Amino acid sequence: MDRYLIEQKLKSAAAFLAILILLPYIISVFVNGADAAAGDGSASFYVRAEVPDTEEADGVREIGWTDYLAGVLAREMPAEFGEEAMKAQAVLIRTQIYRELSGSEDKILRMEYMTAEEMKKQWGQEKAAEYYDRYIRAVEQTDDTVLMYGDGYAWTPFHQSSCGMTRSASEVMGTEEYPYIAVRECPEDKEADNEIQTFTFTFQEIQAACRDFLVAAEDGEQAEKGYDFADFEITAYDSAGYVSQLRIGDTFCTGDQFRDALGLPSGAFSFSEMQKDGEAGEGMKITTTGNGHGLGMSLWTAEKMDEDGMGYEEILSFFFEGTELKKDIQETELF
Numbered sequence: 001m002d003r004y005l006i007e008q009k010l011k012s013a014a015a016f017l018a019i020l021i022l023l024p025y026i027i028s029v030f031v032n033g034a035d036a037a038a039g040d041g042s043a044s045f046y047v048r049a050e051v052p053d054t055e056e057a058d059g060v061r062e063i064g065w066t067d068y069l070a071g072v073l074a075r076e077m078p079a080e081f082g083e084e085a086m087k088a089q090a091v092l093i094r095t096q097i098y099r100e101l102s103g104s105e106d107k108i109l110r111m112e113y114m115t116a117e118e119m120k121k122q123w124g125q126e127k128a129a130e131y132y133d134r135y136i137r138a139v140e141q142t143d144d145t146v147l148m149y150g151d152g153y154a155w156t157p158f159h160q161s162s163c164g165m166t167r168s169a170s171e172v173m174g175t176e177e178y179p180y181i182a183v184r185e186c187p188e189d190k191e192a193d194n195e196i197q198t199f200t201f202t203f204q205e206i207q208a209a210c211r212d213f214l215v216a217a218e219d220g221e222q223a224e225k226g227y228d229f230a231d232f233e234i235t236a237y238d239s240a241g242y243v244s245q246l247r248i249g250d251t252f253c254t255g256d257q258f259r260d261a262l263g264l265p266s267g268a269f270s271f272s273e274m275q276k277d278g279e280a281g282e283g284m285k286i287t288t289t290g291n292g293h294g295l296g297m298s299l300w301t302a303e304k305m306d307e308d309g310m311g312y313e314e315i316l317s318f319f320f321e322g323t324e325l326k327k328d329i330q331e332t333e334l335f
Helices: 002-032 065-076 083-101 116-123 125-140 169-173 187-191 203-209 220-225 255-262 299-307 312-319
Strands: 046-050 060-064 146-149 196-202 232-237 243-248 251-253 269-276 279-289 324-326
Touching: 046 065, 060 065, 065 083, 065 125, 083 125, 083 146, 083 299, 083 312, 116 125, 187 299, 196 203, 203 255, 203 279, 232 269, 243 255, 251 255, 299 312
Parallel strands: none
Antiparallel strands: 046 060, 146 324, 196 279, 232 243, 243 251, 269 279
């Protein structure tokens, strides 16, 4: 009998000890949700991230810091890309977040990210677990690593692929604040997925989309008359080959204004007139080259550099020459 009671007491003590050990994890899952407890690195530090209002009453939820970074990385970079390219992108994302947090009062993170459930829906259970591990490794292997310029965090833009060269920030933005974002030759971007795309628009559709900056919006006669192909002219390119200025009737705008208004994938584009029965039509074709704004790092070229055996530090040095990698700036210092 005595032996039986001792065994029961030992079992009760072991069960109580197990509950004590697991209690923090159980509370974490209950309070923060499954995403917050999904990754090994997320349990140490939680952040507040913006989500659609339909998910949380105040549009904000808590998520593990490592899981958040991995989720942003998953949204921006294909899971099949190489480890070094992925690490380079993780550094850019972390730097961008640090830069925004340094001037933030509410400390809410606003970069869009993929949740564990979204990964499962997109890739399936097995692939999602594999890809998630790859993203987590890229984040953990660059822990506390950011790009600095002088005493501040560098501006670290990126895009899917350039038109063959990345752009100069001084040309695009008219400022010398970012001398490290300069023209870089990326010839392999010419082979990127969806590098060249063609879109068709009627002149009425273009007029409606560009109404915010068109003189025609305030000029009744021109607005009533509308536009034809002769009213469109590219008047200047930047040194990377992107349209820097074009004319629409009597209005001059930037290539980026035009790109944003029409939802084009790139500011490197050309025009051709749509033909109808061998005659001038009521619209035009626009052919674009590249995907994204063309500033900073081309993800496609970063992947090609990875395939050539270059490390993430070399990749970042190529695209952001003049910046410095710091590997000891912890996220806890910013919250």
